[in-house]
Structures are given as structure tokens and as C-alpha cells.
Amino acid sequence: MAIAKAERLMNLALCLLGTRRPLSKRELRGSIEAYMEAGNDESFNRMFERDKDDLRELGLVIETVENLEGETGYLARRDSNRLPPVSLDAEEAAALGLAAKVWQQARLAGAASGALQKLRAGGMPEADNPYEGQHSAIEPRIPVHEAAFEPLMLACRDRRPVVFDYRKSTAARPETRQVEPWALECWRGHWYLAGYDRDRGAERVFRLSRITGKVRSRAAKYTAEVPDVVTVRETVASWAGESADRSALIRLRSGAGYPLRAKATAVREGTDGWDELEIPYGHGLDAWLVEFGPDVVVVGPADLRADVVDRLRAVAGA
Numbered sequence: 001m002a003i004a005k006a007e008r009l010m011n012l013a014l015c016l017l018g019t020r021r022p023l024s025k026r027e028l029r030g031s032i033e034a035y036m037e038a039g040n041d042e043s044f045n046r047m048f049e050r051d052k053d054d055l056r057e058l059g060l061v062i063e064t065v066e067n068l069e070g071e072t073g074y075l076a077r078r079d080s081n082r083l084p085p086v087s088l089d090a091e092e093a094a095a096l097g098l099a100a101k102v103w104q105q106a107r108l109a110g111a112a113s114g115a116l117q118k119l120r121a122g123g124m125p126e127a128d129n130p131y132e133g134q135h136s137a138i139e140p141r142i143p144v145h146e147a148a149f150e151p152l153m154l155a156c157r158d159r160r161p162v163v164f165d166y167r168k169s170t171a172a173r174p175e176t177r178q179v180e181p182w183a184l185e186c187w188r189g190h191w192y193l194a195g196y197d198r199d200r201g202a203e204r205v206f207r208l209s210r211i212t213g214k215v216r217s218r219a220a221k222y223t224a225e226v227p228d229v230v231t232v233r234e235t236v237a238s239w240a241g242e243s244a245d246r247s248a249l250i251r252l253r254s255g256a257g258y259p260l261r262a263k264a265t266a267v268r269e270g271t272d273g274w275d276e277l278e279i280p281y282g283h284g285l286d287a288w289l290v291e292f293g294p295d296v297v298v299v300g301p302a303d304l305r306a307d308v309v310d311r312l313r314a315v316a317g318a
Contacts, residue, residue: 005051008034012051013060017081022065022073146208149184151215152193156181159226161198161218167210174212179204180222185232194232196224205235248281249299256295286311 011032015023029035029044038044052074056062061080065073148164155162162181167174180196190207197204251274252260261267266278276299279285286307289296298305 004034008032008047009051009054009058012048013055013076016055016060016062016074016076017078019075022063022075024071024073028074146191146211148208148211148215149191151217152181152208153184155215155217156183156193159222161220161222163216163218164214165212166206167212174210177204177206178218179206180224180226182226183230183232184208187233192232194230194235196222198223203235205232246281246301247278248285248301248304250277250279250289251275251297251299252277252292253295257292260289260292260296290315 011034012028015028015031023031025045025048028048029038035044035048038047052062055076059081060076062074062076063080065075152162154160160181161178163176163178165174166177178198179193180198181193182195184191184193186192190209193206193208195204195206196202247265250260251270254270254273254275260277260279264277264279268276270276274297281301281304286304289298289304289308290311296308298308
């Protein structure tokens with residue numbers, strides 16, 4: 001079965017690459033033996049659509065063209081499917097190989113592996129990895145656990161609006177959001193989406209772990225202009241207090257909250273199982289402190305303590 005499918009894909013690719021004009025499904029069916037042997041039109045259509053998608057997944061650029069009679073035809077232009085010369089030195093090739101190992105998510109792992117194969121076919125050197133001996137014990141990974149990641153990644157790529165239910169950290173129930181997605185970025189182990197919130201008429205950043213249910217795509221076009229540079233990391237960092245202009249005093253359980261300890265400007269070890277820390281205080285610090293649950297107690301300022309208490313009550317009342 002695997003050999004038969006590979007042969008069918010090869011024949012379809014040769015037909016599409018060898019033609020100077022778009023070929024219709026009818027013409028392709030009459031040119032490829034496996035398609036002629038299909039039981040009926042429905043079986044052929046399913047087989048052809050799968051094969052076409054598989055070839056595109058492998059990197060073949062297939063154009064869909066409509067002729068004067070309104071019949072749809074297909075072709076793969078040689079100039080669109082010719083890889084330009086690849087000139088990478090051994091260290092650049094090794095860096096690409098290391099980057100391809102980063103992804104744990106299945107779809108991106110396959111795409112990264114396929115990209116490396118195409119580059120090697122185009123002449124990229126397969127030299128020994130100069131980083132292998134130095135960092136063989138370190139395996140860089142970008143984990144993707146949120147179910148919303150894949151549909152949002154595809155929506156960002158295809159520029160398709162989406163609808164999803166989103167639960168803010170201060171809300172007991174999720175709200176429906178209509179968003180034109182721009183970009184995804186990982187920050188402090190969490191994935192965030194930046195996009196245009198249609199209901200609020202402004203740019204917003206959403207944490208993927210707070211998206212509930214399925215992400216639904218919409219066929220409509222974007223209504224807002226996509227910025228040339230989407231600063232997801234900078235926006236989230238400012239919300240998390242990275243651009244702080246004040247200090248907060250918190251009590252932190254001994255042996256807990258190492259990210260908070262790393263940000264602290266002063267630490268006073270206690271004898272009762274709790275330490276006192278001074279940390280930079282900016283917009284969004286309350287949301288970050290809530291993530292540490294019972295290991296953190298806010299001493300001051302009062303407005304930060306009130307915000308943390310409000311968030312905890314919202315979670316407890318859900």
C-alpha cells in the first residue's frame with residue numbers, strides 16, 4: 001500500500017510539473033492509472049484531494065486555476081518549485097539542526113524535519129554538529145500543551161478571524177471573544193496570542209491556557225491592519241511588571257517561588273518558614289502572584305494586596 005501511494009504521488013507530481021497549462025481533474029484521472037482504477041467519482045475525488053494535500057505538505061507548490069469555461073485546473077510551475085542554491089557553512093547548518101529539535105508539538109516537529117530534508121536536498125552541508133559535544137546533555141524544547149495552539153497557529157498563518165471563549169483571571173466565567181489573530185509567542189513557559197479584539201476595537205493579548213473550549217474559525221476578512229512588528233513579548237512583559245516603577249513587599253514560603261526570588265531586589269530570610277522579599281511592582285504583578293497560590297502573602301502596597309485578594313476570590317467563586 002505504501003509503495004502504491006508513493007507511486008501515485010510521484011505520477012501526480014510529474015503530471016503537474018510537466019504540463020504547460022492547468023490540468024482538470026478529468027484529465028488527471030485519465031492520465032494516472034491508479035485514478036482510472038478508482039471505483040467511482042467519489043472515491044477518485046477523495047483520493048485526489050488527499051494526494052494533493054500530501055504533495056503540498058511535502059512542499060510542492062500547486063496552483064489552482066479556473067479556465068474560461070469555469071472548469072478548475074491544477075499545475076505546479078517549475079520556477080515556483082525550484083529551490084535556489086543553499087549556501088550555509090557548517091555552523092549555520094548545525095544551528096538550523098538544533099533549532100529543528102526545539103519543537104515538541106507534532107505538527108511543527110514534522111514541518112521542521114521536512115524543512116531540513118529540503119535544505120539538505122538543496123545542498124545544505126551535513127557536517128558534524130559543533131554544539132553536540134558541548135551541550136549534548138541539554139535538549140532545548142518548546143512545550144505546547146494548549147489545545148488552542150494549533151488552530152490559532154493556522155489562523156495566524158492564513159489570516160483568518162477566530163472566535164473562542166476566554167476566561168480572565170479576575171472573572172468567574174469565560175466570555176466569547178472575536179479576534180483577528182496576529183502572532184503567537186512563548187514567554188516564561190506560557191503561550192500568548194496577540195491580535196485585534198473586534199468587540200473592544202483594540203489590540204489585545206490572550207494567554208492560551210485561559211482559552212476554554214474550541215477555537216472556531218470565521219471566513220470573514222480582517223478589518224484592522226496587521227502591524228509590521230507584533231510585540232507580544234514586550235506587551236506581556238509590561239503587564240507582568242517587567243517595566244515596574246515601584247516595589248512590593250511580599251512574604252514567600254521558604255523553598256518556594258524561585259522565579260519571584262530571582263526578581264527580588266532584597267530577601268530577608270525568616271525563622272517561621274516564611275521569607276520577606278522586595279520585588280519590582282508594575283502592571284500585572286497581581287496576576288503573576290496569584291499563580292503561586294498559598295505560597296505568597298502580599299504585605300504591601302495595599303492596592304496590590306486588594307487586587308490579589310480580588311483575583312483569588314474570583315477563582316474560588318468559579
